[in-house]
Amino acid sequence: MRVLAVAVTYNPDIPLLVQAFGALAPQVEGIAVVDNGSSNAEEVQRVASDAGATLVASSENLGIAAAQNRGIALARAGGFSHALLLDQDTVLGPGTVASLADGLRLVEESHGNVAAIGPAYYELNSQTQTRAYRAHGLRLLRLSLRGEKRPLASDFIIASGSLIPLSVFDTVGPFREDLFIDLVDVEWCFRARAAGYKSFLAPTATVEHRLGRGVVRVGTRQIAIHVPVRNYYWVRNALWLARQPYTPPAWRLYFLSRCAAFLATYTTLADKRALRLRLIAKGIRDGLRSRLGSLEG
Known part of the structure; x- marks a missing residue:
């Protein structure tokens, strides 16, 4: 497994970006930074260079989906087998990628077609851990990850921190760029689900995350x-x-x-x-x- 981390930036907090890349670099085979026209683009370039990352810069904000698709194209061209999608403020704990990779191998052996696997987020603003979501008729089931050790299937997972085999894009297709931002990951997971793929959450791969400003x-x-x-x-x-x-x-x-x-x-x-x-x-x-x-x- 050769993993390229694809981090999308837009006016990032530079000290936090340095922290994120410092935690990320030892866990993957490469980093691609796709910058969406940040006002502090020169600082982003410096941080990317210090982390040994490849920078793909845009003069304007093309949206999260277009940026992720650029990074995935770079992963394909570089001969990587998997992409790890990341937001600019996601700081991985030690061993997170290895835990995701182990979980992915496990569910591929037991479930076959797997679209993606993501970590169990702890959301700092709300002080809550993410849950698995599954549609059951007209009901939406919310499943706690507390006490779980094996990956749980979920109708969708958050893009940031998700580990995706590049081969899945051959069947499911790229992220929809006309959505621009918000629900891009949900739409892709639903499309993958309709194509016979499942997405999973790995309870043993925990990451702290912050949604919005409160x-x-x-x-x-x-x-x-x-x-x-x-x-x-x-x-x-x-x-x-x-x-x-x-x-x-x-x-x-x-x-x-x-x-x-x-x-x-x-x-x-x-x-x-x-x-x-x-x-x-x-x-x-x-x-x-x-x-x-x-x-x-």
């Missing part, structure tokens, strides 16, 4: 607070994805209910409420019309 509580649920434009992309992509034939019915209901929760929560409990309302409303219109791509495009 959370707000709605009853027993917690919703991450992102910058306002992310409200547009999430709602738009969720409504589009809810209408795709490979999206399970339980997930369609989830996306519809979550959009309603976003509308109620972000316009009453978050900052910049008027702006968020306008962006969510536009996201609803564009999602129903299947108008994808960059908001600024």
